[in-house]
Amino acid sequence: xxxxxxxxxxxxxxxxxxxxxxxxxxxxxxxxxxxxxxxxxxxxxxxxxxxxxxxxxxxxxxxxxxxxxxxxxxxxxxxxxxxxxxxxxxxxxxxxxxxxxxxxxxxxxxxxxxxxxxxxxxxxxxxxxxxxxxxxxxxxxxxxxxxxxxxxxxxxxxxxxxxxxxxxxxxxxxxxxx
Amino acid sequence: xxxxxxxxxxxxxxxxxxxxxxxxxxxxxxxxxxxxxxxxxxxxxxxxxxxxxxxxxxxxxxxxxxxxxxxxxxxxxxxxxxxxxxxxxxxxxxxxxxxxxxxxxxxxxxxxxxxxxxxxxxxxxxxxxxxxxxxxx
Numbered sequence: 001x002x003x004x005x006x007x008x009x010x011x012x013x014x015x016x017x018x019x020x021x022x023x024x025x026x027x028x029x030x031x032x033x034x035x036x037x038x039x040x041x042x043x044x045x046x047x048x049x050x051x052x053x054x055x056x057x058x059x060x061x062x063x064x065x066x067x068x069x070x071x072x073x074x075x076x077x078x079x080x081x082x083x084x085x086x087x088x089x090x091x092x093x094x095x096x097x098x099x100x101x102x103x104x105x106x107x108x109x110x111x112x113x114x115x116x117x118x119x120x121x122x123x124x125x126x127x128x129x130x131x132x133x134x135x136x137x138x139x140x141x142x143x144x145x146x147x148x149x150x151x152x153x154x155x156x157x158x159x160x161x162x163x164x165x166x167x168x169x170x171x172x173x174x175x176x177x178x
Numbered sequence: 179x180x181x182x183x184x185x186x187x188x189x190x191x192x193x194x195x196x197x198x199x200x201x202x203x204x205x206x207x208x209x210x211x212x213x214x215x216x217x218x219x220x221x222x223x224x225x226x227x228x229x230x231x232x233x234x235x236x237x238x239x240x241x242x243x244x245x246x247x248x249x250x251x252x253x254x255x256x257x258x259x260x261x262x263x264x265x266x267x268x269x270x271x272x273x274x275x276x277x278x279x280x281x282x283x284x285x286x287x288x289x290x291x292x293x294x295x296x297x298x299x300x301x302x303x304x305x306x307x308x309x310x311x312x313x314x315x
Contacts (some may be wrong), residue, residue, distance in 0.1 A: 029229055032274070033228065033271075033272065033274055035272075036268075036269070036270070036272040037186065037270075044244070128245070129241075129242070129245050130245075130249075133245065133246070133249065133270060135269060135270070136231060136270040136271050136272075137270070138228035139228075139229065170206055
């Protein structure tokens with residue numbers, strides 16, 4: 001009886017060891033947070049479009065087709081890295097991407113897009129970052145997939161890279177085929 | 179060796195009592211009304227900075243923390259209740275933004291396990307005590 005009890009902590013210790021080791025080895029980023037907005041309608045917002053100079057009204061725009069919403073800024077280095085993959089998604093795959101220019105200067109942003117090419121169907125200025133807060137954004141870039149009913153289905157934190165491009169695109173397809 | 183330990187200890191105490199009030203609220207953020215400012219500070223102390231993740235927005239100098247501090251102050255000036263402000267934030271960022279997790283069905287274990295372990299520990303100690311007493315007598 002006494003021996004059995006003594007062996008229990010040892011078993012417990014090794015199970016913990018295995019669990020911790022597993023969490024260490026798998027590909028995960030503990031600072032990545034799940035979005036509470038998943039399966040909710042897009043937060044409504046009105047802001048100036050950098051391209052048409054008109055007011056962008058979210059209620060009118062998010063319906064009928066799958067839309068990507070990408071928060072970006074010219075001061076954000078990973079956004080630059082991601083840019084080519086956004087172009088790929090819009091030019092090759094024909095996806096509609098709405099860019100939200102987060103806490104940035106409009107002229108710099110337009111010049112940046114002119115130089116690198118513009119993957120966005122529309123670019124909205126979020127000068128004070130309030131739209132970002134409504135979307136639960138905490139680090140750039142962030143990309144949301146919105147389904148044809150205007151419901152947020154997925155959020156990617158960080159850039160779309162060579163490594164994640166395929167997985168991201170199949171996520172879009174998966175949501176489109178639902 | 180002993181001397182070293184003593185100096186370290188003394189320094190630790192000095193540091194503890196001199197650098198208590200480290201916060202990142204910038205002068206232009208502070209509200210005119212001191213009562214509102216205190217309310218805003220107290221709320222900010224409970225809100226996690228999503229960028230640094232182990233600091234409150236009151237302590238953090240990250241741009242997002244500053245934005246959230248300003249937002250909280252605007253809401254305090256509008257006389258929103260504490261609950262309304264917390265709800266505004268958790269609706270957007272989830273419960274994770276609260277430094278202290280709320281007591282819910284999903285967090286029941288988190289809150290209760292320490293007490294369960296405490297009771298288990300006490301029982302083991304009492305039982306062992308009884309055994310050793312028996313052994314002695």
